[in-house]
Amino acid sequence: MRITTIGATATAVAVLASPITSTPAPTPATVPAVPAASVVSKPAKAASVHGEARISYIESIHDDIRFTIHAEQTPFTRPMPPTAPEGLSTDARGTLKFSHSRGEVTGWAEATVDCLVTSGRTATLTAVVTKSNVEEPGARLGISVQQGGKGKPDRLGFSWGVVNVDPENVDENGQLVRPQAGSCMAPAPFTTVIKGGYKVIHAEITKSPTQPEPTPHHS
Helix, strand or coil, X not given: CECCCCCCCXXXXXXXXXXXXXXXXXXXXXXXXXXXXXXXXXXXXXXXXXXXXXXXXHHHCCCXXXXXXXXXXXXXXXXXXXXXXXXXXXXXXXXXXXXXXECCEEEEEEEEEEEEEEECCEEEEEEEEEEECCXXXXXXXXXXXXXXXXXXXXXXXXXXXXXXXXXXXXXXXXXXXXXXXXXXXXXXXXXXXXXXXXXXXXXXXXXXXXXXXXXXXXX
8 A cells, every 4th residue: 555645544230129019017927038138230331433523734734634523332243363353452432534625626535444452531442444536445544632631632643644654565666565554453543633532432352252360379
């Protein structure tokens, strides 16, 4: 995939007491045991990031660059036999769209989210291109998002442009070829949101069902 200028430059705890009906007081020998309250747990929240925004990118300061992200973590839904037959704790679903306009020329892409991981107000995700006029279908793009706080703007990073360059990876014409991003791999959010924004919901990753519990150590 050749690097281009206009290109990819884009989830109560309710205590349910059993009802008790009024009955004559039984003799001590026949006092029934009162059923224990049952506890219903909330479903575990899912990590997610949603929103759309225009960013300011230092290399294309006057260009109109926008990203729309709707991603939610869905652990162990993308089997990868034989190494990870259940999938990964960072498996995700959703969509990524971006557009980069310079004058009358616009590069754009739509991609399907395959991985998401969060930490506080920050998220990294990857998505595989399905349609684009600047990217090859099947290419994986890496995105990072930082939700601003205390008056600070949101930020975003992407796995092309000034990052993800291998100097020795060139095509037959000597042009740099961008390496593919691995799942959930993205740079720090190095651009600033100037319009719109993102909402990041953090959740800890889930332990793999195939990993054994650690053996207690006795001294």
